[in-house]
Amino acid sequence: MKTSKLLRRCALALALCGTAGASLHAKTPDDQLVMGFSMNNLLTLDPASATGNDVVEIAANLYDYLIELDPQNTSKMLPGLAENWKIAPDGRSITLNVRKGVKFQSGQALTAEDAAWSLQRVLKLNLALASPWKAYGFTAGNVDKAIRATDAHTLVIELPEATDPKMVLYTLATSVSAVVLDRKKVMENEKNGDMGAAWLTTHAAGSGPFALADWRAKDVLLMNRFEGYWRGPAKLKRVIMRHMTESQSLRLMVDRGDLDLASGMSAPDVEAMKKSPDVLVQPVRRGTLYYVALSMKNPQFADKRVRLAIRSLIDYEGINASVMPNYGVLHQRPVQMGLPATLPSPGYKFDLPAAKKLLAEAGFPNGFKTTIRVLADPPFINIATSLQATLAKAGIEASVISGTGNQIYGAMRERNFDILVGRGGGGAEPHPHSSLRALVYNPDNSDAAKLTNFQGWRTSFFSPELNQLIEKAEVERDEQKQTAAYQEAQRLYDSQVGAIQPISQMVDTVVMRKDVRNYQGHPAATTRLREVFKQR
Amino acid sequence: MENILSDPSPSLSLPLPAPQGSLRWRRLAPLGRRLLSVLLTLLGLLLLTFVIGRVMPLDPVLAIVGPDADKSTYEQVFRQLGLDRPLPVQFGYYLRDLLHGDLGHALLTGNKVTEDIARVFPATMEIATLAILFGACVGIPLGVYAATRRGTLADHLVRVVSLFGYSTPVFWFGMMGLLVFYAWLGWAGGAGRVDLAFDGLVPPASGLLLLDSAMAGEWEVFRSALKHVTLPACILGLHSMAYISRMTRSFMLAQLSQEYILTARVKGLSERGVVWHHAFRNILVQLLTIVALAYGSLLEGAVLIETVFAWPGFGQYLTSSLLLGDMNAVMGCVLVVGVIFITLNLLSDALYQVFDPRTRR
Numbered sequence: 001m002k003t004s005k006l007l008r009r010c011a012l013a014l015a016l017c018g019t020a021g022a023s024l025h026a027k028t029p030d031d032q033l034v035m036g037f038s039m040n041n042l043l044t045l046d047p048a049s050a051t052g053n054d055v056v057e058i059a060a061n062l063y064d065y066l067i068e069l070d071p072q073n074t075s076k077m078l079p080g081l082a083e084n085w086k087i088a089p090d091g092r093s094i095t096l097n098v099r100k101g102v103k104f105q106s107g108q109a110l111t112a113e114d115a116a117w118s119l120q121r122v123l124k125l126n127l128a129l130a131s132p133w134k135a136y137g138f139t140a141g142n143v144d145k146a147i148r149a150t151d152a153h154t155l156v157i158e159l160p161e162a163t164d165p166k167m168v169l170y171t172l173a174t175s176v177s178a179v180v181l182d183r184k185k186v187m188e189n190e191k192n193g194d195m196g197a198a199w200l201t202t203h204a205a206g207s208g209p210f211a212l213a214d215w216r217a218k219d220v221l222l223m224n225r226f227e228g229y230w231r232g233p234a235k236l237k238r239v240i241m242r243h244m245t246e247s248q249s250l251r252l253m254v255d256r257g258d259l260d261l262a263s264g265m266s267a268p269d270v271e272a273m274k275k276s277p278d279v280l281v282q283p284v285r286r287g288t289l290y291y292v293a294l295s296m297k298n299p300q301f302a303d304k305r306v307r308l309a310i311r312s313l314i315d316y317e318g319i320n321a322s323v324m325p326n327y328g329v330l331h332q333r334p335v336q337m338g339l340p341a342t343l344p345s346p347g348y349k350f351d352l353p354a355a356k357k358l359l360a361e362a363g364f365p366n367g368f369k370t371t372i373r374v375l376a377d378p379p380f381i382n383i384a385t386s387l388q389a390t391l392a393k394a395g396i397e398a399s400v401i402s403g404t405g406n407q408i409y410g411a412m413r414e415r416n417f418d419i420l421v422g423r424g425g426g427g428a429e430p431h432p433h434s435s436l437r438a439l440v441y442n443p444d445n446s447d448a449a450k451l452t453n454f455q456g457w458r459t460s461f462f463s464p465e466l467n468q469l470i471e472k473a474e475v476e477r478d479e480q481k482q483t484a485a486y487q488e489a490q491r492l493y494d495s496q497v498g499a500i501q502p503i504s505q506m507v508d509t510v511v512m513r514k515d516v517r518n519y520q521g522h523p524a525a526t527t528r529l530r531e532v533f534k535q536r
Numbered sequence: 537m538e539n540i541l542s543d544p545s546p547s548l549s550l551p552l553p554a555p556q557g558s559l560r561w562r563r564l565a566p567l568g569r570r571l572l573s574v575l576l577t578l579l580g581l582l583l584l585t586f587v588i589g590r591v592m593p594l595d596p597v598l599a600i601v602g603p604d605a606d607k608s609t610y611e612q613v614f615r616q617l618g619l620d621r622p623l624p625v626q627f628g629y630y631l632r633d634l635l636h637g638d639l640g641h642a643l644l645t646g647n648k649v650t651e652d653i654a655r656v657f658p659a660t661m662e663i664a665t666l667a668i669l670f671g672a673c674v675g676i677p678l679g680v681y682a683a684t685r686r687g688t689l690a691d692h693l694v695r696v697v698s699l700f701g702y703s704t705p706v707f708w709f710g711m712m713g714l715l716v717f718y719a720w721l722g723w724a725g726g727a728g729r730v731d732l733a734f735d736g737l738v739p740p741a742s743g744l745l746l747l748d749s750a751m752a753g754e755w756e757v758f759r760s761a762l763k764h765v766t767l768p769a770c771i772l773g774l775h776s777m778a779y780i781s782r783m784t785r786s787f788m789l790a791q792l793s794q795e796y797i798l799t800a801r802v803k804g805l806s807e808r809g810v811v812w813h814h815a816f817r818n819i820l821v822q823l824l825t826i827v828a829l830a831y832g833s834l835l836e837g838a839v840l841i842e843t844v845f846a847w848p849g850f851g852q853y854l855t856s857s858l859l860l861g862d863m864n865a866v867m868g869c870v871l872v873v874g875v876i877f878i879t880l881n882l883l884s885d886a887l888y889q890v891f892d893p894r895t896r897r
Contacts, residue, residue, distance in 0.1 A: 043643060043645070049601075051601070051604075126609055126612055127612075128605050130609060131605055198646070202645070217644055217646075220735065222736070242727070243846060243848075244846040245843055245846075246843050248844075249711075249727050252715065253726045253727060255719065256719055256722075256726065403593075404859050406594050406860070406861060407593055409603035410593070410595045410603075413598070451607070452607060453604045453606040
């Protein structure tokens, strides 16, 4: 009797909770976009040091760039803060006209001096994002002269070394380091000569369509509309970015309408979302490549026949069909897809007899033991597992060592690995040089050089011929000749059997509610939200 | 007649009152020893964590500069972080700053570690406190119930539920809980501490959102926060409940087989009186230890539940910092965990004296 009374009371309480719960459910507001994704790599908002894709989209909405790239055709440059620009006939300088009437979120007028100072700051601080600029020959010593404002609305960039000026324009359009900072606001918060670095870790000082309202690391980032934006106020009043790493939680919340948009979901959850009538799935192709890298410090992999054998032991089609949906698309060239210079796919396939023959010729008829280093997350671990299985068929016993990015890429930077499954290769700039420089180029193979920013150095792949070809193509002013040079570089890389074999080009999949309009994911991650709204 | 009042034998002389100083010292000595022991424990914890942090293959510089940074940037940041100094010097600097209340800056957030912990710890404390209340309030009666019905269907049911609660991975419970109570029934809030519409509405006085919203009179926020915290707290509490009920049952069975229980029954006391006023009182001290330890584990942060529910808590913060090699944050967290367990031990010791008169001096 007592038990049944207790049970009845519990049932009543649960029913009341249910009713109360239903009435308290808050859907996302009509004028606010709620996004869910992992912000694990968001460690700072300082444009001079913020790495990773997480921060690029945030920066693209808090700040303005001088130039923007068309998300539908990334080779097409569009005016940003720069109304127009001119490349000098000798290709050694670029002049940009900074538009008038733009104000920062602080109310301060934006001028070319701010743009120059923002870029100078990157070189002087010499933090993570100085690398692309140093590659063009800029240094802390020469940047004041090389990048300067000749008046309030004219910015001049003089290239210290010969390069393709289009590359520099692409970097201005895609690198977080190229955003324009409110110099006055930043310097008001400078401490101990840090040029505002400590303050900018958790604050922003831009002119973008949204202003930073709050950032609680590993929790939430809030941006409010900037009413004085020079293009006109954004359609959304607020953007809320919520840190969520669990794919199924993201899925449930998008399904329920508590999130408008999510990215970084696992492939099975994305597939499940495709069946939902209220949800759209948008794949966004990036320029980054998934690859299998071999360390040529290892005498086995220094042998071209062994590298060729490994190339034949990767199940490209199997991996791309079963592991890579929603993560990447089949691609086997070291230059990203879609560029005029990119050669058609070479059509590498899994070919066990050919691999065994090559291994026997190289003196490994029974295979050998080795290791595969890989990130512990999908799809990397799945690629490594597949590779392990196919290598085993040829007698190569590979044990998998998984870890965090820090551990895996740290080992690669130390040249302390055998085989590595990774992702990288530049690609933010839609230019062949971006990928080749990151993946292939290696000007000095000595250990002492420590060219850790070049994956060619990390793999100890050294080809003076290829280096020269890449350097020559970089400064070639005739477009057709340049394209031909890059194509020759790809053929040469193939014939030399480079240490990095791309297997897939990265795809980022965004899942959003159908009422979200005008959201266009950008291949360079500079997705702009100023035109996004909700149709309700 | 012998004058026993004069010149008494030394053995009969009254003891002279002890000097004030030595009496005070005798009273303070145990406290002093305890304090020294606590300080040495914390120092040992910090030293061990520091050494492990420097030895393990995680590079905090790489986390900051990214995998594509060149040598000069890497070396610059390496020096900026003070990693070029000898290890004893690094530890010395850390201790010096610690004595000034400075736990350093976190790589993860750029904030001071003290600020970060002040933000994330209350979030975990909220969920852990509700979880232990649930675990204890349900687990203890269930354990007593099972012990008093040993061998019956009820006893077996309680044991199966406990086993299930203890054995099933907590993240599975979390996912199932979200699916059933959030997605299907709409009873529970989704991820996060509160609905986004209410985010930032209540000033963070204590950091405990339920308390802060109640004190501010923001009852909509309170209801939303309660809705969000209930499910993860219950899931965590389920795990604690399973453990507490099993231990309670075990302790009660040991007590109920004692002779004094038979005596109490023979005396004609009601069964309720025998169980709760006699047997249960004798296991209170043991239960206190169990509950205190369980609470301490919860306060360390249940990283899996925090991940599933996107709860910005201590567990996530500590785990992320560890994976980044952010030793300032890790050591700050280790210090906090050490202080938690020491505090809980002290509290338990104090409560022992309340529940068990035999431990009072």
